[in-house]
Amino acid sequence: MKPVILRELGSMEPLLPDLEMDRLAELSRTVFVETGALGAMVPAEPTRLELARLLREMNSYYSNLIEGHKTLPRDIERALNNQLSTDERKRHNQCLSAAHVRVETAMEERLRQEPELNIHSADFLCWLHRMFYQGLPEELQSSRTVSGKSYRIEPGELRAFDVRIAGHTPPEHGHVPAFLARFAQFYGSRTILPTQSLVAAASAHHRLTWIHPFGDGNGRVARLYSHAYLIREKVDGLGLWTLSRGLARFRDRYYERLAAADGPRRNDLDGRGSLTARGLADFCLFFLDVMQDQIRFMTGLLELPKLLERVERHTERDSPHITRHKTPLIRLLKAVIVEGLIERGRVSEIVGLRTSAARQVTRLALEEGLAQSATPKGPLGIAFPAKVLDAYFPRLFLDLPLAE
Numbered sequence: 001m002k003p004v005i006l007r008e009l010g011s012m013e014p015l016l017p018d019l020e021m022d023r024l025a026e027l028s029r030t031v032f033v034e035t036g037a038l039g040a041m042v043p044a045e046p047t048r049l050e051l052a053r054l055l056r057e058m059n060s061y062y063s064n065l066i067e068g069h070k071t072l073p074r075d076i077e078r079a080l081n082n083q084l085s086t087d088e089r090k091r092h093n094q095c096l097s098a099a100h101v102r103v104e105t106a107m108e109e110r111l112r113q114e115p116e117l118n119i120h121s122a123d124f125l126c127w128l129h130r131m132f133y134q135g136l137p138e139e140l141q142s143s144r145t146v147s148g149k150s151y152r153i154e155p156g157e158l159r160a161f162d163v164r165i166a167g168h169t170p171p172e173h174g175h176v177p178a179f180l181a182r183f184a185q186f187y188g189s190r191t192i193l194p195t196q197s198l199v200a201a202a203s204a205h206h207r208l209t210w211i212h213p214f215g216d217g218n219g220r221v222a223r224l225y226s227h228a229y230l231i232r233e234k235v236d237g238l239g240l241w242t243l244s245r246g247l248a249r250f251r252d253r254y255y256e257r258l259a260a261a262d263g264p265r266r267n268d269l270d271g272r273g274s275l276t277a278r279g280l281a282d283f284c285l286f287f288l289d290v291m292q293d294q295i296r297f298m299t300g301l302l303e304l305p306k307l308l309e310r311v312e313r314h315t316e317r318d319s320p321h322i323t324r325h326k327t328p329l330i331r332l333l334k335a336v337i338v339e340g341l342i343e344r345g346r347v348s349e350i351v352g353l354r355t356s357a358a359r360q361v362t363r364l365a366l367e368e369g370l371a372q373s374a375t376p377k378g379p380l381g382i383a384f385p386a387k388v389l390d391a392y393f394p395r396l397f398l399d400l401p402l403a404e
Helices: 021-039 045-066 073-080 088-113 122-133 173-187 194-211 218-232 243-249 251-261 277-301 304-317 326-339 344-351 355-367 386-392
Strands: 142-144 150-152 380-382
Touching: 021 194, 021 277, 045 073, 045 088, 045 218, 045 243, 045 251, 045 326, 045 380, 073 088, 073 386, 088 122, 088 218, 122 173, 122 218, 173 194, 194 218, 194 251, 194 277, 218 243, 243 251, 243 277, 251 277, 304 326, 304 386, 326 344, 326 355, 326 380, 344 355, 355 380
Parallel strands: none
Antiparallel strands: 142 150
16 A cells, blocks of 8 residues: 655644543653652762763663664773774764763753753754764764665755655655644643643654654654753753663563554544544553653662662672772762762771871772762762673663664
C-alpha cells in the first residue's frame, strides 16, 4: 500500500492525550515530589555539580547505547581528554559520546543564561542538531538510507527529502517547518496547566520523533530536547537523574510505545484527533513510569550514609596499590563529599595528622584522581573518575546488549 503523504497539521492531533488523565496526574505529582527530595539529598553544591558532570557522561553512554553504539565509561573519560583510540570503531564511538556530553553541557549553560529561550522552537532544535554534528569527524557526518544510499548529514538543517521509518511515514519534507511551528506553538503555550506539564513533555517527545525533522539524529535531538524540557519544569533533580538510562534499560518497550503512538485513531472511543489517543496515553504513562523509576534509582544510590560507606569500602579493600594513609584518605574523601570544598589548611585537622603528613594525603587524593582542585593551592573538591564508578555507584552504568 502506498504511504499517505502527510501535509495537514491536523494529522498530528491530539497533542495531549484525553485518556488516563487521573493516572497521569498522579504519576506527575509523584515525580514532582520525589525529584524535589532527590535534589535535596546532596546539599553541598560542588559535590552536586561533580555528580551532574558524571551523569552527563552517563547520559551520553545510554543515549549512544539506544542508537547501537557502546562506549565504556573510561573511554568516554579519555575522549573528553582528547585521548582517542587507534581502533576506528572505538574512536568513532568515543567521538559520539564526547559530542553528546559537550552538547548537553552547552545546552544546560544556555538554559541558565537565557531563561526566556524557547526550547520548543525549530531554531533551538536545529541548534541542538548542529552542535552535535558539527564537531564530529567528517566520516561521522554521513548516513545511509534504508536502500543503502549514502547521504551527507547537514548539521542543523531540516531534512530535504522524504523518509519512511518502519511502519510510519513522517510529514513530507516541505511541510516539516509548518509542523514544527505548530509543535512550538502548542508545547510552548502558557495554556498548558502546571498539572499537565510532564504529560506535555512526554507527548512532545513522541510528536517530535513523529515529525522526524532531520535526516539523521532525531532520537538524539529528541532526548536532548526532553532533557531541556525537564530542566525547565524543574524536575531534573538539579542534574541528579537522567531520562536516557531508563529509556535504554527499557529500550524495546520504548520503541514499541513510540510506534504504537504513531498509529491512526482506532474508533470513537480513541479520542478526537487523527492519531490514536490511546497510543499517546500509553506512551505518556510509560515515559512518566521511566522518570519515576530513574528518580527512585538515583535516590537509593545517593543516600549519603550508604555512599560514604561504599567510598570507604572501596578505598580500604579494593585499592591494594594504596599502601599508606588509607584511613586518613578515607576521612578526607568523606569530608569533601559532605562539605563540597575543603580548604587545604583544614586537611590536617580532618585527617588527624601533622601538616607534612596531611600534605601527603592531599597529594595522594589528587594523584589518584579522587579529589580535584582548580589551582595548585586551592580548596579540594570531590572527583568521580571512571575507575571508581562501579564501586561508588553500582549499576549506574548497566552493560546492556546492543540492538540486533
